Amino acid sequence: MKSNIIKLIILFSVSICFAISALAEKSKETTSSEKTKFGAAVAAEGVVGLDEILAHPKENISKKIVAVAKVSKVCKAKGCWMEVSGDKEKARVTFKNYGFFVPQNILDKKIRIQGELTEKTMSVKEQKHYLADEGRSKEDIAAVKEPKFVYEFVADGVEIVN
Template sequence: MNKLLIVLGLLLTVVACKTEDKKVEEQAIEKEVVKYTSVGKEISADAAKSTLEMAETYRAMTIGDTISTKLIGTVDEVCQSKGCWMKIDLKDGHQVMVKFKDYGFFMPKDIAGQEVIMYGKAYINEVPVDEQRHYAEDAGKSAEEIAAIIEPKKTFSFEADGVLLKGE
């Protein structure tokens, strides 16, 4: 009987003293360092609107409205003459026509498909036929495509003060 009490006492001691070892796993998440090339006015990469957020902003605007904002997006095309404009895909079927403040800087001509962050003024613009044809010519469009431009077009526009071009 003493043996039974001793075994029972040891068993109770083991069960009572058993504590669950809760392990807190710490994951060291390394922050990815993204390198950017700055063009124009120096800007930071933080707090940029996504293309979907910007598409909503543009839909709420009318011709003549202007807002200061920062946008992150992917370059669709660039002026092949001298890099004096670029188009950003909004991923909703629209593009943003980007020009650079006071033609103070230009973008490399080979950045289609690359990510950029821009700070400047977003606005809605009505582009006349002659200006549309000029941009089509800069983009290397055919004579037939240029001749097919026959009416003014409402566009989502952006005048960038500075651009960050994501490095590889």
């Protein structure tokens, strides 16, 4: 009887060890710092540089675009927006329906963005919100007094290239 109880305890312990090991491996695979794709799959063909898109923005409004750019800013609160740069141009990127976020540690990474280019007037309140998300000073935030016209990507997918 004692021997059976000891065998059951050993069997139970080994089962728990295997389960913990499997969970740890699965956790490693899905860690966002290692993840390179966010949202919908990004098309591999038809990729255009950000500068080329913004050289003729009116022609690209509301079209499905795949752009390549470098991350220059990321929301420090949640990763719910970013700013990307080409050689000359920059644009803000938000994520369709607030459906996904990106890691905050992707500054200077080259990425591909799939989504639509939009044009809008950003309110003073929204500008201040973004500056606060960036961690900017109270003085910088208070200096915003006027709405501002911007081009913005609404991305349904982002892929980190390097």
